[in-house]
Amino acid sequence: MLFNSFEFLALLALTFVLYYLPVPGGVRRMWQVGLLLVSSAVFYAWGAPQLLPLLAFSCILNSLAAGRILRQRRGGEDDAARRTMKVAVVVNLVLLALFKYAGFLASQLPWLPESVVLWARGIPLPVGISFYTFQGISLVIDVWRRDVSEHTEEMFTRPGKGRAAVVRDASFYVAFFPQLVAGPIVKARDFFDQIGAKAWSQIDWITVRRGLFTGYFLKIFVADNLAEQTGLLTIGEEGLRAFGPVGLMAMLYGYGLQIFSDFAGYSLIAIGLGALFGYTLPPNFNFPYLSTSTTEFWRRWHLSLSSWLRDYLYIPLGGNRKGSGRTYVNLFLVMFLGGLWHGAEWKFALWGSLHGLFLGIERLVSRGKTPSRPAGGIGGGVVAMGRWFYTFHLTTFLWLTFLMPDMEHIAGFFRALGSGFSIPGQPVFALAVYGGVAVLYHAWGWLKEHRADRWLLHPPLALEAALQGLMLFLIITNPGAPRGFIYFQF
Helix, strand or coil: CCCCCHHHHHHHHHHHHHHCCCCCHHHHHHHHHHHHHHHHHHHHHCCCHHHHHHHHHHHHHHHHHHHHHHHHHHCCCHHHHHHHHHHHHHHHHHHHHHHHHHHHHHHCCCCCCHHHHHHHHCCCCCCCHHHHHHHHHHHHHHHHCCCCCHHHHHHHCCCCCHHHHHHHHHHHHHHCHHHCCCCCCCCHHHHHHHCCCCCHHHCCHHHHHHHHHHHHHHHHHHHHHHHHHHHHHHCCHHHHHCCHHHHHHHHHHHHHHHHHHHHHHHHHHHHHHHHHCCCCCCCCCCCHHHCCCHHHHCCCCCHHHHHHHHHHHHCCCCCCCCCHHHHHHHHHHHHHHHHHHCCCCHHHHHHHHHHHHHHHHHHHHHCCCCCCCCCCHHHHHHHHHHHHHHHHHHHHHHHHHHHCCCHHHHHHHHHHCCCCCCCCHHHHHHHHHHHHHHHHHHHHHHHHHHCCCHHHHCCCHHHHHHHHHHHHHHHHHCCCCCCCCHHHHC
């Protein structure tokens, strides 16, 4: 079920009305959590109900493992708790590998019978399995580290019938529908203390409005309209030559702005929906195309994934604590696996590996340099602009490995760049009109960061309402062709 579908809007309206019914305080928490859990199940099972048992198994597995780990740790059985944690993490990863990577891995083994390869390729890919698997792993690792509140520990160690409530709450954490299929990835320590009875008066309407209006606008008006042009990038070299270098670069720039608008739009909608039901979800984007280095880009792009990879992979591997050589290996390995997380294809591994390579180069070049304040004046501005230009174009060209079916299509794109000069109207128009909105959004972000006065941080309500009204008008009058969110496939 898509956020931009009528079915979802109907489910949302019904859930919202039932959620804030005047249920007595003693059972309100159970009613609201149970209702959201049921709505999340309907949301997930709408298109493929046969995959709902896998989500349920993931929820139950991780909730029971988390409770067992905490009971073992409280009893002084640290080794047993470690074993339970490892088993739970391995089971999570095995399920992820089976449903997401079995076909890919089988196709890499030439000695396997064709029937086995076809069977592996036929295994369905559950929507959002990467996201809810990572949340399940976060749950068991956070409780093993005891990186949760005392209140959460008490909840997970309840005896008897209390364990059913633990399974319910842990399942709610994993399956909460706003972030179920495409994030933001929420860490257990940041979510469980939020679970409780919610009142209408507690709704943060500013976050709701900003998240929903801006998110739907970025998705429906910007990303979906750009997709009508950027989808042509995969047609092959002969077809691309007709667009000429200007048209090709317009489409490539457009794809970079499209994937940002699509994913940032989803994340903002999720944050707005979470606030609608009284839950705070973490920000996922911080104007990534303002970055002046690849390192900064990953501090601004898909923040919840970057944070997860840092806390649960990079640091456990040793981070930068075991010498410079190991640091570069860890950095590259994390980015390689982060790329492969996006999809079971070598192109995603290549995309992550190239980012890892440039992260390592930047770290090597800056090694030993003393941090200093950027130079002011015209000279400093030129240097900053040059670094931004380099980072933006590096990131944009690396999107080719993310988008194209194979290396031949990438090579064909670059060969087509040398074709005869022409200026196709449609790609340039789409970039100027729809991509221009994403550029203005980043310009506003730059002003917030560099000209941070109260007017920018807290614009007048009348102006904000007028902008949101304009967004709604454009969503209704000029939507792109409806399509799923790009990150639903992960």
